[in-house]
Amino acid sequence: MNIDVVIGNALTDTSSNENKLLLAELYFLKGRNDKASEYLDLLANDENIQTHPKPELYARWLKNRGLILWNQGKTDQALEFLQQSLANYQEIDGLNQSNIADLLNNIGLVYVRNEPAIAVSYYEKALDIYSESEAENLDKIIQISINTSLAEINQGNQINALRILNEALSKWKRSHEAGLPTEAFIKANIGNVYLATDQLVLANDYLNEARIIYLQNYGQRNSELANVFAQLSELELKSGSYVKSLEFIQKALKANSFEFDATDFTKNPTADDANKLNIQLTLLMRKAIILESFYFGYSLKKSHLELALATIDEADSILENIRAGTTNKKDLLELSDLASELYEDGQRIALQLQKVTLLGTGFLEKAFQYAEISKSSLLKTAVVESEAQSFAGIPAEVLEQEKALSSELAYLNTQISLESEISKLNLLRDQYFQLKQKHQQFIEKLEREYPEYFNLKHKDSFVSLRDIQDKLKNDEAIIEYSMAPKSNQIILYLITKDGLSYHRIYELDDVLRFLRAYRNTLIYNLQGSFQSIAHNLYDYLFPIKLNKDINKLVLIPDGELATIPFEALVKTQNDNSAFYNLDYLVKSFDIHYSYSASLYQSNDNxxxxxxxxxxxxxxxxxxxxxxxxxxxxxxxxxxxxxxxxxxxxxxxxxxxxxxxxxxxxxxxxxxxxxxxxxxxxxxxxxxxxxxxxxxxxxxxxxxxxxxxxxxxxxxxxxxxxxxxxxxxxxxxxxxxxxxxxxxxxxxxxxxxxxxxxxxxxxxxxxxxxxxxxxxxxxxxxxxxxxxxxxxxxxxxxxxxxxxxxxxxxxxxx
Structure with a gap:
């Protein structure tokens, strides 16, 4: 099927809902999520889509919306649409059951990265349906095998995955001509397995075969091709070929862009020039790591670190674009996890630049900025949203409507978590889904009718170091901890009225062991071992000397550090182990905690x-x-x-x-x-x-x-x-x-x-x-x-x- 010809024919008549949906599906197959979304949005604005005489049309719309969201990395929101589509399909009399199987397979794909065992259960249900007409569904059965191999990879079962992929490739070749995209997909995944197991020669062969097939079918701009280039880049990095690794990552960025064409690795695409934002984000993160590796492994050129930092900033811009378009809480939490990795990389690179820079603290401030923006994004968003509603002139009765919708959504979401009976659960999910769409439309209308609300809501909420210091008192200090698991460290930032410094706390694993022991001695009131453990943990967490004028500490913990009371840490040990006589931190300092330095200063007015x-x-x-x-x-x-x-x-x-x-x-x-x-x-x-x-x-x-x-x-x-x-x-x-x-x-x-x-x-x-x-x-x-x-x-x-x-x-x- 020539997709371009079909699209061209469909474009001559876009008046019907069927044609709009067909165009969305064709653009999706072509890898143009932007165009597919345009046509799905047109359907969403049609109030009759849900009550269309052909109920299958609405179920297809839900399915395609879910697939688009999945392609955008919004897995939980994608599941909401796909589950709703499944419920609608199951109510259609006389429906071809392969439609149900296709959807079960799609739901499995959404689960495969984070919950591969659940994904496999959906694949098995789909396979049961396909197997009823095995000859007719051979291609789909092969696809189930490929998808199952992805679940095996994500569970660390590389040998199993390789066996499944080779069997799938053999079946595919027996029933298809050479050079089709599915063959490339199988070979690319075989190459990924070999790459993960450091069999670089075999990885190179399979990845290049996949690259050639994708180029022949899609040309130079396709997200699957971008993934293959990214893997070839990783292969070259493992081989120590830094320049070639950068060449391939540039090709990957080009393949996932609409217009970007630069082969020079000092250039990056703009944040709005990307077919799939989540893939572009990952590619830019990889590019920064390659540049950092190039610096340490060969060049020692400061410019490579500076370019790595600029690449981190470009990735950050894309991350903010993704975050701005994401409303689902679970998806935002998953995004926060990815953001933490990005900002950990940014801190590490910025601090190395600070180390090799003779004058100024610009790179140190940059590192602190990364640490700060990595903290409590959801909470910061809520604060900004509240301020936006307060100052945008929105009538009180309109705000009450929004509060009522939010409250009902929260209640339904809790009921879904508590419910175990399938029929009641499906009813609650349907109510939640419908109400969520209503709430989203309400917010979009609010943003259109009150542009000041939109502007305030989406403004940059970062508070500068200078602003933070201006509000600090002379006797007050902020200590912000930032976990860096990649380097097994904790980075400590000390902010006072007129200073910023940082310290590395090495051996994160050891710190966490002491932290858990400290919690246990507190919870179980173990006097005998308490003093020693509390003092050792203090030595780890306070590798700094505070000015004698400081008597108030604002602590911004990270990860498990938020589960302990710093007040009971013991500064110095003594022979008298009676609890009342110990040198607790609380005896020296007034201590309180904050989710971030920005939030600490946010409620002054x-x-x-x-x-x-x-x-x-x-x-x-x-x-x-x-x-x-x-x-x-x-x-x-x-x-x-x-x-x-x-x-x-x-x-x-x-x-x-x-x-x-x-x-x-x-x-x-x-x-x-x-x-x-x-x-x-x-x-x-x-x-x-x-x-x-x-x-x-x-x-x-x-x-x-x-x-x-x-x-x-x-x-x-x-x-x-x-x-x-x-x-x-x-x-x-x-x-x-x-x-x-x-x-x-x-x-x-x-x-x-x-x-x-x-x-x-x-x-x-x-x-x-x-x-x-x-x-x-x-x-x-x-x-x-x-x-x-x-x-x-x-x-x-x-x-x-x-x-x-x-x-x-x-x-x-």
């Missing part, structure tokens, strides 16, 4: 109401332990509110239900205190939550889950989560701890007090009482100083062990 909210169920039922001491804690909080003439909504005992909390005017409370139980799900962070009183009207709905908290609208100066393990969650590289704390911060809490392990009821109550007495009773104190003084009081009491006072930490000020 915030405005709050003058009301407070108290949640204290005390008794929970269902076998959940009572919290009797929280009653005294609650009374103390209410008393303080009375002294401040601050009105308070007090939801205690039977009033402390989830419904009462969610229906409160949450954006009007300056302080929110929850004295309750928490639950943490490390595998599915959206299912972490806080407990409320059992509601007779909804007896099984007494947990407020993280997924729902994201949909709340809070404007609180401080939220206190006086509950177990509220500071824990799943660690997502680039975003930090995904759990209750980040959910409340996302929904509008500027400062948070969280706990890092299961806490004792009585000691928690005493700590909270002391905190409110010390901090909130004195307008000149900060939250961090109030919490510090409460901890120091406990160290000098019967609760001197860190187990009692160290779990609660402050994120904010």
């Amino acid at each position: 915030a405005r709050y109401g003058n009301e407070a909210l108290l949640i204290s169920p005390i008794e929970f039922g269902q076998g959940i332990a009572m919290l009797p001491a929280s009653e005294q804690e609650s009374e103390h909080f209410k008393s303080w509110c009375d002294q401040r003439a601050m009105s308070i909504e007090s939801l205690v005992k039977s009033d402390a239900t989830k419904a009462r909390f969610k229906n409160s005017a949450l954006d009007e409370y300056r302080f929110i205190h929850l004295a309750t139980h928490g639950t943490v799900d490390l595998q599915s962070p959206d299912l972490s939550g806080v407990y409320f009183k059992q509601d007779d009207k909804e007896p099984n709905n007494n947990i407020l889950y993280v997924g729902e908290i994201y949909g709340l609208s809070i404007n609180a100066e401080l939220v206190v989560l006086s509950a177990c393990e509220t500071g824990l969650g799943k660690i997502n590289r680039g975003e930090g701890v995904m759990g209750l704390g980040q959910a409340f911060a996302y929904s509008g809490a500027d400062n948070l007090i969280l706990s890092l392990w299961k806490v004792a009821d009585e000691s928690t109550s005493l700590l909270m009482q002391s905190f409110y007495q010390e901090e909130l009773g004195n307008e000149t104190h900060s939250f961090s100083s109030g919490l510090r003084e409460a901890k120091l009081s406990m160290i000098n009491s019967d609760y001197s062990a860190p187990y009692y006072w160290a779990p609660f930490i402050l994120w904010g000020k």
